Amino acid sequence: MILVTGASGQLGTAFRKRLGDRAEYLDRSLLDLSEPDAAGTTVRALRPDTVINCAAYTAVDRAQDEEDIALAVNATAVGEMAAACHDIGARFVTYSTDYVFDGTKPGSYVESDPTTPINAYGRTKLEGEQMALAVNADSLVIRTSWVMSGTHRNFAAVMLELIAKGDVTVVADQHGRPTLVDDLVVGTMRALDAGVTGILHMANAGTTSWYELARTIADIAGLDPHRVAPCTTADYPTKAARPLNSVLDSERIAALGLAPLPDFHGALEAAVHELLAS
Numbered sequence: 001m002i003l004v005t006g007a008s009g010q011l012g013t014a015f016r017k018r019l020g021d022r023a024e025y026l027d028r029s030l031l032d033l034s035e036p037d038a039a040g041t042t043v044r045a046l047r048p049d050t051v052i053n054c055a056a057y058t059a060v061d062r063a064q065d066e067e068d069i070a071l072a073v074n075a076t077a078v079g080e081m082a083a084a085c086h087d088i089g090a091r092f093v094t095y096s097t098d099y100v101f102d103g104t105k106p107g108s109y110v111e112s113d114p115t116t117p118i119n120a121y122g123r124t125k126l127e128g129e130q131m132a133l134a135v136n137a138d139s140l141v142i143r144t145s146w147v148m149s150g151t152h153r154n155f156a157a158v159m160l161e162l163i164a165k166g167d168v169t170v171v172a173d174q175h176g177r178p179t180l181v182d183d184l185v186v187g188t189m190r191a192l193d194a195g196v197t198g199i200l201h202m203a204n205a206g207t208t209s210w211y212e213l214a215r216t217i218a219d220i221a222g223l224d225p226h227r228v229a230p231c232t233t234a235d236y237p238t239k240a241a242r243p244l245n246s247v248l249d250s251e252r253i254a255a256l257g258l259a260p261l262p263d264f265h266g267a268l269e270a271a272v273h274e275l276l277a278s
């Protein structure tokens with residue numbers, strides 16, 4: 001049996017759509033990772049073959065004020081689940097982020113690049129990677145970026161609302177690779193089937209900026225892309241600093257014989273239409 005945690009989030013919802021009754025699903029009401037001991041106890045009690053941890057404290061700005069809670073959810077509980085999986089002989093998969101990097105590298109980031117998070121969320125996610133692999137070297141830690149879906153309130157959903165109402169200014173100097181959850185689920189299952197362990201970067205192909213992405217979303221929705229104007233990160237200060245370069249690449253995917261995720265445009269188009277229909 002596959003156990004999916006964080007079942008009500010973007011990625012958890014996509015796993016439910018893909019795996020249906022091949023898996024069991026726990027949302028926060030059934031497993032609250034801010035109580036890390038419960039995470040290990042639950043895994044040991046349910047004895048799944050595989051745990052796919054889609055739960056995370058993902059409020060990047062709020063984490064600046066709640067780093068202890070974010071650390072419990074993103075690191076301590078992750079370590080507890082990884083250890084429990086080691087004990088019962090189950091596979092453990094968890095997700096990390098482009099925000100483990102500081103964004104100053106001139107090119108794209110690969111798995112072996114040094115990590116230097118510049119905000120609390122990134123620090124807690126990095127700690128989660130390290131805890132999982134320290135207690136269970138067979139853990140699979142997938143770093144992904146700019147996660148979007150057609151089912152939840154995310155960057156695409158917010159842009160659709162704002163652009164429909166009027167003009168919007170969006171940062172143009174942060175670059176990354178949007179990743180659509182349905183593709184991420186397929187990539188995860190392929191990596192699991194291939195027995196991959198350790199850190200693996202997984203993002204859709206295609207690099208963009210938030211500004212360019214907002215214009216693409218407007219275009220797909222039949223809205224006027226000229227309503228989107230560019231600004232700099234300095235013009236739009238946020239509580240948590242964001243890396244300017246979030247572009248994830250993989251030095252492992254091809255060597256492992258895995259197919260890279262496709263260009264983001266096709267899945268983004270489907271997600272935007274799903275958001276518009278909902």
Ligand SMILES: NC(=O)c1ccc[n+]([C@@H]2O[C@H](COP(=O)([O-])OP(=O)(O)OC[C@H]3O[C@@H](n4cnc5c(N)ncnc54)[C@H](OP(=O)(O)O)[C@@H]3O)[C@@H](O)[C@H]2O)c1
Nearest residue numbers: 006008009010011028032033034055056058095097146147
């Ligand atoms: N979103 C991004 O842009 C992005 C970028 C890079 C990496 N990632 C990583 O990708 C993974 C999936 O992200 P996502 O976009 O699917 O996130 P999401 O939509 O925010 O979902 C996160 C899930 O975690 C749950 N959760 C939060 N606190 C919890 C707690 N204390 N106990 C149990 N569950 C808790 C949430 O439950 P509620 O629904 O009850 O709040 C939600 O179901 C995460 O590991 C994230 O860090 C995301």
